[in-house]
Each structure stands twice: as C-alpha cells, then as structure tokens.
Amino acid sequence: MSSSSRRRRVIRTVIGLAAVLVLSVAGAGAWFYHRLDTNITTFDAGGVATERPPAPVPVTPGASVPVNVLLLGSDTRNDGNADLGGGDEGVGHSDTAILLHIYADHKHAVGVSIPRDTLVTVPSCRLPSGDWTKPRTNQMFNEAFTVGESAQGNPACTQNTVEALTGLRIDHTIVVDFKGVAAMTEAINGVDVCVPNDVNSHNIKLKKGQQKISGQPAVDYLRARYGFGDNSDIGRMKRQQAFLSSMIRKIQSQGFSLPTLLPLADAATRSLTVDEGLGTAMKLVDFAQSLQQIKLSDITFVTAPWRFSTVQKGRIDLVHPDVDTLWQLLREDRTLDGQATGELPGAASASTAPATSEPSPAASPLTAEQLATPVTVVNGVGTDGLAGRGSAAIRAQGFQNVALGQTTGGRLRTEIAYDPPFKAVADQLAALFPGSRMTEEPGSEGITVTLGRDYHPTATATAGPATGAPAVPFAASAEPTGPLPTDVPTGIAENSRTADTDPCSNLT
Template identity: 70%
Template structure:
C-alpha cells in the first residue's frame, strides 16, 4: 500500500471519528436539553392581572432595561417535600419572598425581602374554578400564595400582590420548594452558612458555627425560626439572605463551567415552577447568561422597611414607598441615577448621613476591636442602623447585643485600655456619654432616645416607645422625593451580599 493511500485512509478515518464525536456530543446536548425542558413546570399566565405597571422604556434604542425577578419559597409538603419539611401535605404558604431588581446596566442588583407577615392588599386573583376573587385589605402577605387552594399554589396571585404593593412590573416569577433548595445546594457541593446557636426545635438539629450545609441541613437552616437567633421571621430572612449570598459566591467561584452548571441546572429545573417567559431550557439559559456579569460585591439585600403591628408587620412610611420609587426609577438606594454612568452602588455612602466624618484613620487593631451595639429604645432595627454607621467607618468586629429599652441617652462604655477606640466610636454618635467601665470585654454602644439614625429623626422622650412596646409606623406621602442619603428604614435593613456570613444574623 502506497504512503499516499495510507494518508488518505487515515484522513478518512480521522474525519469519520471526528464526525462521530461531534454527533455524539450534539446528541448528548440534545438529550440533556430535552431533559431540562421536561423538568420545567410553569404556572398559568392567565392568572396574571391584566392591569399592571408599565414595562420600563429603554433609555435609547437597543439599550438594556431593568429586570424584576420575584423569587418565592414554597413550604408545601406535597410532592415529596414532607420528607424534608415534616408535616402533612397541602398547598402551603410562601414564607420567603425576594424581589430582585437587576439594574439596567445588568451589572448590579438589589434583592428586597418582603416579610411574610406584612399586612397588604391582595388584589383580585384567579381561583381554581376560573373565577376571580374580590380584593382583600389587611391580609398577611404570604396568604396570597395559597389563595384559591390551587394544587401547586398561586404564584400569579403573589405576583399581582407585589405589583400592587410596589408599582413595579414583575418580569419573571420563580417558585422554589424544599426539594429544590436541597437539590441545588447538593449540586454545588454545599453552601457555607453560619448557625448563630445550637438548634434542637421542631425536628431541626443544627450545630452552632460556620459550616457547609447541603440537602436536609440546608433546608433546615432556611426554614428554621424557633430556637435560632431571635426566633423571628425577620431573623430568618437575614439568614436566608446570607445563605443566598454564599450560594452565589460558590457558583461564581466554581466558574460558569459545564461540570458546575449542568448538575445545577438539572437540580433546579426539577423543583422550580416558573412563569411561561422562563418555560424552556433555552429561555432559562438566556436569562442566566444576561445576569452573568453581576459580581457578588455588586449585589445588595435589603428588607423592606417594617415595624411590628401586634403579631403582624406593617411597612414603615415614607421609607417603603421611597424604596419602591427608587427601584421604579432604577436608582440606587442612596438615590443616585444609574443611566450612563456605568457605576452603580447599592450600599450607603462610606460615612453614614448624620454622622460626622472622622478624619483619623483606624489602625488595624482599632478596626478589629470588638464593639457591641445595644438597642436602648425599643424601636426595631435601631441597633442595626448603629452597626451600619460603625461598619461604614471601618470597624469590622461589630455585633448586636440584647435590647435594653428605656434608655434616654446614648452611652459608650469601655475598658480604659480601649479608650482610643471608644473616642473614635463616640465621635460617630454626637451627644453620646463616654463611660469608663473596667473589665468590659468590648466597647458597648447603648443607643438612647437621643440617637439620630442615619438620615432619620432624633427620638425624644415623648416619642420613644415604652419598654416592650412596638413602634408605630410613621405617616408620610405616598410619593416621596428621591433622598440624597439612605433613608433610615432602608439603611437599618441593608445587607451586602459579600458580608461575612456570620454578621448581623438577627435584628436589634
């Protein structure tokens, strides 16, 4: 056989092997694509309200527009979820709701948690028999999901409720059940999360500390409320925000590679219910790709400004309306326009409004000094606002202490060895009294009625709630002006996605 004949035969063989390989890969791709398509469950678009907020208009022809994604967590025990959550079957409620606003630059995002106990107006919603309910006022927000007792819940009703509440048009809605949370956490090899204390309540067993959670333990962490932190739904939302941040970080650290994305896509699509706009694998892939430029440091979580109203929650005004207005106008939380700048920040400015700028830089030892912030008034979220002020200054080791209502004046207590740190801290709280207290483990800031939160109004003795009382929501206009700083109700509820997963897991 001549050498030229051998070369031609080898070339034909190589081409044939390459063709087989390409066809095999294409076949696997098609098989996996079809598998993902068959996994996806959609909800009926006929339940979405016909009267809706307008879609955003591009700043220029071909320009990108903001995107609003509503993520709901269903606590249904049907379809095998009872093995993860315990209890009997049923539609269940949506105890987790996060409205994700992706800015028009598609490089920054804000996730707004809406407390499940918030009293809202549930608009007319489509029921299982095809009729529409009448609007209902002063209803718990999470009950919208179960309205009509549809077998898989009523995500369209929750979407209608959020649009009514915020004036934002929801582009996509995604529902995740217990199985979905378990499968996705397992698919990426676990998620780093911080458990504030040992938990042994209602069949949930978790050990205190920073650890990797997946499957059942991840579900337990996300749904636990009793026996962990402050036993509140608000505290649970803080932990859910921290968990989602860690999950985003894990995926980004692993890279958007096939070994990472294929198992995650398979796990996710098996347990997600989505709107028809995300109802195919290609639509989901396109949507995920459009979000791929968002860095963890450019994601901010915020809980909608809230106050207790008996056993329920009401949104604080005018701060809540300010938040919705900022998002409708695609502005940052401190009121900056995002159009044409290429720069968006969802966090407060380096020095919180209302606090004096401290010119002396902190030493590494001062930055790491332990500081405890105590709510001495009783207004929920006050200690969180003080902690934000300290962190904005550069203090890194800030924790919240137990509430001590009834304090009229702000106090900074310190061991004499920490006087330099205490002086820096006291400068951030005008009018605070510095008190030497030998043996104190940390510099302790106890906020009194004279404390003026960032961008807020000082509480005087007459307006300070009595010990144990809930603060009444503030009244205000429904369309406030865009603020120059971060409103108090927003600032005290902010959590950066790149925050230490053990930081601020309760409210103060």
C-alpha cells in the same frame, strides 16, 4: 494500493469518525437539554393581571433595561417535600419572598425581602376554575400564594400582589420548594453559613458556628424560626439573606460556564416552578450568565421597612414613607442612596423630581384614620390601564385601602360616590379628579371613584396578556412621586446588608 489512495482512505475515515463524534455529542446534548426542559414546571400566564405597571423603556434601542425577578420559597409538603420539611400534605404557602431588582447596567442588584406576615391588599386573582376573586384588604402577604388552595400554590396571584404593592413590573417569577433547595446546595457541594447558637427546636437541630451545609441541613437552616434570637420571621429573613449571599459567592467562585451551570440547572429544574419566560434550561442558563458581572459588594439585601401592625396583633405593617421611597428608587432604577446606574428615559433627578404625578389636594392633610378609608376605583371607560393609573394617583396621596371594582364602560364624567361620614375624604379625592361629580351614597361604607372619559392620566399602564383577567390596580405610577434621597433613608439602612457582609453578622 498507492500511498495517495491510503491517505485518502485515512482522511475519509477520520472525517467519518469526527462526524459520528459530533453527532453523538450533539445528540447527547440535545437529550440532556430535553431532559432539563421536561423537568421544568411552568405556571399559566393566564393568571397574570391584564393591567400591570409599565415595562421599562431602554435608553436607546437595544440597550439593557432593569429586570425584576420574584423569588418565592414554597413550604408545600406534596411531591416528596414532607420528607425534608415534615408535616402533612396540603396547601402551599410562600413563606419566603424576595424581589430581586437587577439594574439596567447588570452590575448592581438589590434583593428586597417582603415579610410573609405583611398586611397587604391581595388583588383579583384567578382560581383553578377560571373564575376571578374579588380584591381583599388587610390580608397576610403569604395568603396570596394560597388563593385557590392548591398544593403547588398560586405564583401568578403573588406576582399580581407584588406588582400592585410596588408599582414594579415583574419580569420573571421563580418558585423553589424544599427539594429544590436540597438539590441545588448539593449540586454546588454545599454553602458556607454561620449558625449563631445551638438550635434544637421543632425537630430542627443545628450546631453553633461556621460550617458548610447542603441537603437536609440547608433546608433546616432556611426553615428554622424558633431557637434563634426572638424566634421571629424577620430574624429568619436575615439568615435567608446571608444564605443567599453565600450561595452566590459559591457559584461565582466556580464560574458561569456551562459545565458549572448545567448540573445546577439539572438539580434546580426538578423542583422549580417558573414563568413561561424561563421555561427552558437554556433560558435559565442564559439568565444566570447575564448576572456574572455583578460583584458581591454590589448586591444589597434589604427587608422592606416594617413595624408591628397596629391593625392586627402579630402582623406586620410596612413603614411609610420609607417603603414608598424604596419602591420609587427601584422604579427609577436608582441605588438605595438615589444614584443612577443605568438611568431610564424620563427619570427625574433627585433635585428636580416633582412632588407627585397628579395634582395634590388643596384641602388640609387627612388623618391616618381618614387615609384608611376604603376606596374602590372603577374603570368607567374600558381603556386598558385606566383604573390602575387612577389607583396610583390615589395611593400617591397616602391612601392605604384602595381596591379595584369591575370595569363598566360608557361613563363620560368621573363620579365620586361616598357614604356621608366620608365627605371630607371625598372632597380631597375630588381635587385629584377636576370636574368630577360628587354623589352621596348612604350605607356604602366607603368611597367609589368611577373614572370617566374626562380623566386623562399622565401615562397609561402597559397591558399584560389578553387573558380576560380583571384589571388589577398597582400601587404607584412609573413616574417620580417625590424627591429622592441623597443618602440611604434610615428605615432602609437599618434593614440592609450587602452580600459580602460577614456571614456571622446580624443574623437574629
């Protein structure tokens, strides 16, 4: 055989081996991704409200926009979680809730902890049967997750509740259980935390001091409420914020390459429930990689401004106007001191923002008791988002007890029906809806605003999936509702920490 023939045979052999190697690697990679994808549990988008806050519009076509991610920690004991959390199987609760706002520049982020005991309005939510509940006022925030009494929880209902509360459109929702926490911390070889004192309470034992934890100890650290400080859920949220900061620091130190992220994704996907937009391993990895430019010093955790409730003992009320300012800052994609990072079109500056997006009532200011009057907003036209905009205008005036009634249709003129004791409040609402007709309805125990074709809001909410879900009011319009601060409001500053804060600081 000539030397040239031998060279051709060697070349063919090398090419063949290379092809086999490439196919083997590709096949293994495809198998791995398929395994991760089959691990992931997604929740049905059919439970997401049809009437939602509008999606942000990019400054220019193709430009980045803010991303809002709702992180929920489920305390379900099903599917082996009882081995880590103790207790019996049953209905899952969302005892941890963090709304993560990633700014349009993808270089800044704010994580807002919402106390589980916060009294909120839980809007209409879908049950496993397909039926929809009626809105309920003065409910604990974590009860939204229990609607339908499923061990897996109801992430869509909690998402609807957060959108109604904040006026922010949630792009993604992620639910992690005890097994997920244990697996992810083990996948990154532990997280550095600080335990402020020895803990031996409710079957949880932790030693004082800085230490690296993973698996069961990590679950215990995040769950523990008693044995720290005043045994409050607020203190527990501070430790959860410090834990997440440390976890982010660890992931950043290891890098955002596939060899680092895929084992983490493998661990996470076995215990995650996500929306369909994050329903594959590569979508999760791509999302994680999109955050790699955010520095620890540019991540802020804040607990929504709160106080102990005056309505129900042991519960939490959000503090106004500080919490309203917080939601407005995030809707306008501004930092907590009112600065723009990736300004959205139409966002007014702090010095030029109008007082409200709707006309203000001309009458005397209402009392706190009057502002607690039950107000039901009905879409009397059928136009998607109309009742949500009307609800937003009413909430912008300080009303706290606003719910949505069933859509009717065919109404030409807006009508305000009121129980006679609430006439002064109805008069205030009439100023928001010029030309509306006032009707007494004795015994109605509140006020019903039925919007007609004469109502023209300044903008219309973006409708969600066409699922047949009842519309759900959201708390505020996407337009400015008042002047923004030039520094951080006290109620926000006192409840904040940056991700690079000393891990032993302010933990109780």
